[in-house]
Each structure stands twice: as structure tokens, then as C-alpha cells.
Amino acid sequence: MTHPDDTALADATKLALRRLAKSVVVITCRHEGRRYAMAATAVDALSMEPPSLLACVNRSASIHPALAGAEMFAINILRRDHEPLSHHCGGGAKGEARFELGSWDDEAPVPILADAQAAILCRRDATFEYGTHSIFVGRVAEVRTFGEVDPLVYVDGRYTGLHNSLSPMGRGLG
Amino acid sequence: MTHPDDTALADATKLALRRLAKSVVVITCRHEGRRYAMAATAVDALSMEPPSLLACVNRSASIHPALAGAEMFAINILRRDHEPLSHHCGGGAKGEARFELGSWDDEAPVPILADAQAAILCRRDATFEYGTHSIFVGRVAEVRTFGEVDPLVYVDGRYTGLHNSLSPMGRGLG
Numbered sequence: 001m002t003h004p005d006d007t008a009l010a011d012a013t014k015l016a017l018r019r020l021a022k023s024v025v026v027i028t029c030r031h032e033g034r035r036y037a038m039a040a041t042a043v044d045a046l047s048m049e050p051p052s053l054l055a056c057v058n059r060s061a062s063i064h065p066a067l068a069g070a071e072m073f074a075i076n077i078l079r080r081d082h083e084p085l086s087h088h089c090g091g092g093a094k095g096e097a098r099f100e101l102g103s104w105d106d107e108a109p110v111p112i113l114a115d116a117q118a119a120i121l122c123r124r125d126a127t128f129e130y131g132t133h134s135i136f137v138g139r140v141a142e143v144r145t146f147g148e149v150d151p152l153v154y155v156d157g158r159y160t161g162l163h164n165s166l167s168p169m170g171r172g173l174g
Numbered sequence: 175m176t177h178p179d180d181t182a183l184a185d186a187t188k189l190a191l192r193r194l195a196k197s198v199v200v201i202t203c204r205h206e207g208r209r210y211a212m213a214a215t216a217v218d219a220l221s222m223e224p225p226s227l228l229a230c231v232n233r234s235a236s237i238h239p240a241l242a243g244a245e246m247f248a249i250n251i252l253r254r255d256h257e258p259l260s261h262h263c264g265g266g267a268k269g270e271a272r273f274e275l276g277s278w279d280d281e282a283p284v285p286i287l288a289d290a291q292a293a294i295l296c297r298r299d300a301t302f303e304y305g306t307h308s309i310f311v312g313r314v315a316e317v318r319t320f321g322e323v324d325p326l327v328y329v330d331g332r333y334t335g336l337h338n339s340l341s342p343m344g345r346g347l348g
Contacts, residue, residue, distance in 0.1 A: 005213070005227070006223075006224065006227075009225050009314060009317070010223075010299075012223045012314075012317040013219075013222065013225035013294065013314045014222070015292075015315055015317070015319060016251070016292035016293075016294050016317045016318075016319055017219045017227070017292070017294075018323070019197075019217070019251050019291040019292045019323055019325055020197045020199070020217065020251055020325070021195065021197040021318065021325045021327050021336060022195070022196075022197070023193075023194045023196070023329075024307075025193040025194070035263060041218075042218040042219055042220070042221075043194065043218070044215075044216040044217070044218055044230055045187075045191045045215075045216055045230070046216070046230050046304055046305065046307055046309070047230075047232075047304060047305030047306045047307045047308070048184045048187070048188070048305075049184075049305050050180065050181075050305055051180070051183050051184045051187035052304065052305055053191070054188075054230070054304075055303045056218055056219070056220050056221075056228070058221075076277060077190070077193050077194055090304045090334070097306070101340070117188035117193040118189075118191070118193045118194070119190075119217065119252065120187065120190050121193075127242055128302040130220055130221060130226065130228075130292070130299075130300055130311050131220070131221030131222075131223050131224055131226055132221045132223050133220055135220070135228070135302065135309065137304050140183060140186075140187045140216045141348040143183070143187055143190045144190075145189060145190055145193065149192070149193055149329065149330045151193055151194070151195045151329065151337060153195050153327070155197075155323065155325060155336060156323045160336050160337050161334060161336070161337045162195060162327060162334050162335070163334050163335045163336060163337055
């Protein structure tokens with residue numbers, strides 16, 4: 001399916017998307033008695049009627065069958081000092097070993113990172129397919145926030161944080 | 175359809191999502207001889223086979239019918255100093271007046287912001303519906319990048335930029 005032009009276009013697209021700054025999250029779920037976690041950046045607010053968000057996940061990811069089978073999943077927004085956890089859940093560890101790092105609350109229906117910037121527990125409400133990926137839509141069931149706002153950000157192939165001085169001109173987007 | 179619990183949950187969800195740092199983009203298209211632009215943050219990389227991305231747009235947005243009708247759209251990733259353009263295209267101006275600010279290249283099939291961090295021209299390849307929003311999937315047709323990496327970021331209801339010192343530990347996500 002791939003010919004040289006596709007490869008060049010994919011490379012150019014990757015270079016362009018390195019400039020789209022993204023909060024780093026860990027997606028978690030529980031399925032058939034096992035816990036799953038994966039670091040990710042392709043997560044967005046979707047609608048507020050109903051409160052919902054989406055996560056794009058490669059069908060080749062080890063968490064994919066669990067997300068497709070589980071009723072619920074959680075989006076845990078990482079804090080700037082969670083960078084080691086992002087490495088760990090981004091490939092550094094596999095399977096249940098991903099939960100050896102971090103403060104996980106296992107009392108919740110889905111494993112929740114206790115000191116995440118925010119943990120958003122969702123009931124899977126729709127799944128769309130495109131190319132190699134599934135778009136999982138979660139309807140929000142429960143929300144937790146913790147601590148000051150200081151998210152871990154991934155941009156230009158690296159981790160960073162936000163500039164301390166937020167713009168005083170800032171105001172809500174339409 | 176909305177009852178008090180939904181409203182409380184929507185409020186809690188909004189508070190949590192304020193912590194999800196987002197690059198600011200302007201989505202553009204051309205439809206029936208008119209140009210459309212809207213500042214947005216709900217944009218993600220999707221697949222690399224084929225190179226593609228998605229944008230979540232409220233059906234009540236003025237650009238929505240144009241995006242639904244046009245063959246192509248573009249995602250223009252804003253640079254940190256494009257904050258005034260984000261205000262302008264986020265509600266400060268309406269319709270064609272949104273193009274009075276910024277360096278727009280009107281030779282392209284879709285209006286492209288000449289000094290965007292990156293401009294990604296897409297052919298609309300799928301549309302999914304959920305709640306109040308459409309998820310437009312664009313298959314990448316052409317990509318441009320410009321200048322140093324310094325994206326405009328929206329977090330906690332405000333605009334900011336990235337910390338200068340990128341983590342030396344940074345490495346690719348899996």
C-alpha cells in the first residue's frame with residue numbers, strides 16, 4: 001500500500017506534527033483481570049453534551065484490545081515531573097510492570113494516577129476506525145484534579161513544561 | 175436533555191480539561207467562493223498510514239457547514255506571537271474579516287498562514303458524529319513548516335509558550 005511518495009509525505013507530516021505541542025497523558029483500563037497503561041498524546045476534549053473526550057490508539061498497541069473490550073477507561077493527565085512515568089508507560093516497561101512506577105489508586109473502577117493533574121474516568125461510548133487507528137470516544141463518568149497546573153508537554157520530539165508567566169492577555173477561546 | 179448532574183459533570187470536566195495543554199491552531203477552508211477560519215485546539219495526529227489528522231468542530235460553529243461541504247481544509251499551527259490572531263479567529267472577528275489579520279497565502283487551494291509553525295493541507299476523508307460535534311478526518315495532501323519551534327499553547331484558560339529549556343532526557347514516545 002505504501003509507495004515512495006507516501007513515505008515522503010509521512011515524513012513531512014511527522015516533522016510538521018512535532019510542532020503541535022501536546023499534553024502527555026497515560027490511558028488506563030482494566031480488562032479480564034489485568035491492568036493496562038499507555039503513555040499517549042492524541043487525546044482531545046470532544047463535546048460537553050454529553051461531557052466526552054476522544055483518544056486515538058494504534059490497533060497494534062498492546063492496550064488496544066483491552067480498550068476495545070473494556071467498558072471504561074481513564075485519561076490521566078501527567079504533571080511535568082511525571083516524565084519518568086511517561087517513559088515507563090511509553091515503552092520502558094510492559095504489561096502490569098507499567099504500574100510499578102507511580103501512585104496508582106486501584107480502588108477506582110479503572111486504575112487512576114493519584115497525583116495526576118487530572119484523571120478523567122470515561123465509559124466507552126463510541127469507536128470509530130480510520131487507517132491504522134481506532135478513535136475511542138469516552139463519555140465522562142467521574143473527574144478528579146490534583147495540585148497546581150503544571151502539565152508535562154511533548155513537543156519537537158522532547159519533553160518540556162510551560163513557561164511560568166502565563167499571558168495576562170489570555171482569555172477563553174470561542 | 176440536561177439535568178443538574180450533567181451540568182455539574184460538565185463543569186468538572188471543563189476544569190479537568192483546562193489542565194490538558196493544547197497547541198493553538200487555525201482551521202481554514204474555502205467553500206462556495208468564501209474563506210473560513212476558526213481558532214481551535216481539538217486537533218490530533220491520527221494515523222501515518224495514510225498520513226492523517228482529525229479536528230473536532232462544534233456543529234454550531236460558523237465554519238462547520240463549510241468544512242462539511244469543502245473537499246479540503248488546512249490546519250495552521252500558531253506560533254507563540256500569533257496570540258492576537260487566535261483572539262481574532264476565535265471570535266474577535268467574523269467571516270472574511272478573520273483574514274484581515276495575518277499573512278495569508280491565497281494561492282494555495284485553501285488559505286494557508288504563511289508564517290504558521292506548520293500548515294497541513296488535508297483532503298477530508300471521513301467525518302464522524304458524536305454529541306454536539308463532528309470529527310473531521312483529513313488525509314494529508316501537502317505540508318509546510320516555517321521558522322523555529324515555538325508554538326502558542328493554551329492551558330488553564332490562558333495562552334502561554336513552552337519553557338525554553340527542553341528536557342535533555344527527552345526522547346520519542348512509543
